[in-house]
Amino acid sequence: MTRVAAIDVGTNSTRLLVAEEQAGGFRSVDRRMVITRLGQGVDRSRVLAPEALDRTLRTIAEYAATCGELGVERLRVTGTSAVRDARNRAEFFEGVRKLTGTDAELLTGDEEARATFLGTLSDLDEPGTVVVVDIGGGSTELIVGVGEPERLVSLDIGCVRLFEKYLESDPPSAEEIEAMRAEIDETLTEVKDDLSIAPGSRLIGVAGTVTQLATLKAGSPVYDPDVTHHSVLSHGDVRSLARRLESLTIGQRKRVTGLEPGRADVIVAGAEILLGVMEVFDLPEVLVSERDILDGLVIGLLASG
Secondary structure, three states, X not given: OOEEEEEEEOOXXXXXXXXXXXXXXXXXXXXXXXXXXXXXXXXXXXXXXXXXXXXXXXXHHHHHHHHHXXXXXXXXXXXXXXXXXXXXXXXXXXXXXXXXXXXXXXXXXXXXXXXXXXXHHHHOOOOOOEEEEEEOOOXXXXXXXXXXXXXXXEEOOOHHHHHHHHOXXXXXXXXXXXXXXXXXXXXXXXXXXXXXXXXXXXXXXXXHHHHHHHHHHHOOOOOOHHHHXXXXXXXXXXHXXXXXXXXXXXXXXXXXXXXXXXXXOOHHHHXXXXXXXXXXXXXOEEEEOOOOHHHHHHHHHHHHO
16 A cells, blocks of 8 residues: 655645555545644744744754654645745745755645635535635645545635734733734735625635634544534524634633634634635635545545656
């Protein structure tokens, strides 16, 4: 059986999926996530901070060792929004090459969106049009299609980017929240006509913000993908969770049962992005998926083998 792996280096987290080819698809062998916050300060400085780069490369080194132990034959490492924005991204590419022997790929927003759509639908049989939303640290992707992506956008509204840009008070002030919402609504409204999403379409949400909100709704003591995968959040669920989280300080959020402490600062911005998507496009609920860009990258690796 062929074993492959993908490392997705995002603005907020660095994730690994090791998979084994099997009839009709693949089997997950190992899946890991570490919050490394590579995008720390990138929106303002356009530079990867030394400490952020160090955190990320140390995690990649651990993942590379895991790949060796598990007999991975082909590895794919991708960078997304934070790497795209950084002037010193050559330091990232050099570090990845030294640690893994693999040249990292810098995905465009469109490539990121297509891989996410492919991965998300890999265990769904949706007959009609679906809308996939991927809320990352630096960008948010929206992909619309039936079976394959037909229309997509990558928008510079991500939970880390908007947290750093707007939410200076702790807890955030009403004025800060309103200013952030205004940018979210304006950004989404600008692409509304191009995406042409029918009201009531099936919305599928991936990535940390959505799975964390699902964990909080379920009341789980810790994040459990078996609980969150294919669970449903209504517009009311997202709105009430957003309002609850906005009323708390970061320290108080870190003590919320089921909320990963590393997301306590950016979860408010992420929840407001999801809420904005649901409201601007008139989508009443979101189906939570644990399948995402990592799965799409692995599918691509196996197909190219």
